[in-house]
Amino acid sequence: MxxxxxxxxxxxxxxxxxxxxxxxxxxxxxxxxxxxxxxxxxxxxxxxxxxxxxxxxxxxxxxxxxxxxxxxxxxxxxxxxxxxxxxxxxxxxxxxxxxxxxxxxxxKHIDIFYGFDLCRNMHTFQEKINGKTFTYKLMEKGFKSALYERIDRYISSN
Incomplete structure (x- = not known):
């Protein structure tokens, strides 16, 4: 080239x-x-x-x-x-x-997320079965366009 x-x-x-x-x-x-x-x-x-x-x-x-x-x-x-x-x-x-x-x-410095707002949330769930507690963690990852302010929705991938 x-x-x-x-x-x-x-x-x-x-x-x-x-x-x-x-x-x-x-x-x-x-x-x-x-x-x-x-x-x-x-x-x-x-x-x-x-x-x-x-x-x-x-x-x-x-x-x-x-x-x-x-x-x-x-x-x-x-x-x-x-x-x-x-x-x-x-x-x-x-x-x-x-x-x-x-x-x-x-x-090494290219912004692969350019144009996106990222959202990460951690959800913790607990359940008791036969007196024993089980804990489950769910990581929710989402992104939306940062270039268009009117888009108010996140696309989630779990």
Missing amino acids: PTTQKLKKLLSHNYNANIVIEENEGRPKVIIIADANSGTMFWAVENAMFSFKDEDDNMWSTVPDCLIINDEKHHPQVGHSITGPDGEICIFSTEETILGMATHYFE
């Missing part, structure tokens, strides 16, 4: 509340997906340069044509790494690898 389709798929999911997706309308077009809890981030600039930073501040980026650090020109290649002035290490990799890392991480 081409990287543009993979990126569209990554952006099309409904994620848990801790995942934030931001996109600017100007030039260059920048898309950021961030985990507010762990600090993990993926960003794409003009769908051409991809970067991924994990919760341990490890960073991967696609290879730029030229990189200037402290007035020195660098021409990195895939597999090379460079340490910035702040001590952060950046490892250069391919678009597919970085997009794969982002997809693997953010897939």
Whole structure:
């Protein structure tokens, strides 16, 4: 699958509340997906340069044509790494690898219950037979649409 389709798929999911997706309308077009809890981030600039930073501040980026650090020109290649002035290490990799890392991480945060209100109730029943008490527990699970407020019914599965 081409990287543009993979990126569209990554952006099309409904994620848990801790995942934030931001996109600017100007030039260059920048898309950021961030985990507010762990600090993990993926960003794409003009769908051409991809970067991924994990919760341990490890960073991967696609290879730029030229990189200037402290007035020195660098021409990195895939597999090379460079340490910035702040001590952060950046490892250069391919678009597919970085997009794969982002997809693997953010897939874990897809909200499979998006659009549903969940309801769980526990019912306990007791019965005495020949002086012995038996207790039965019934877990009732229900859900309804959270997107349409006028729907006031739960569908139950027991």
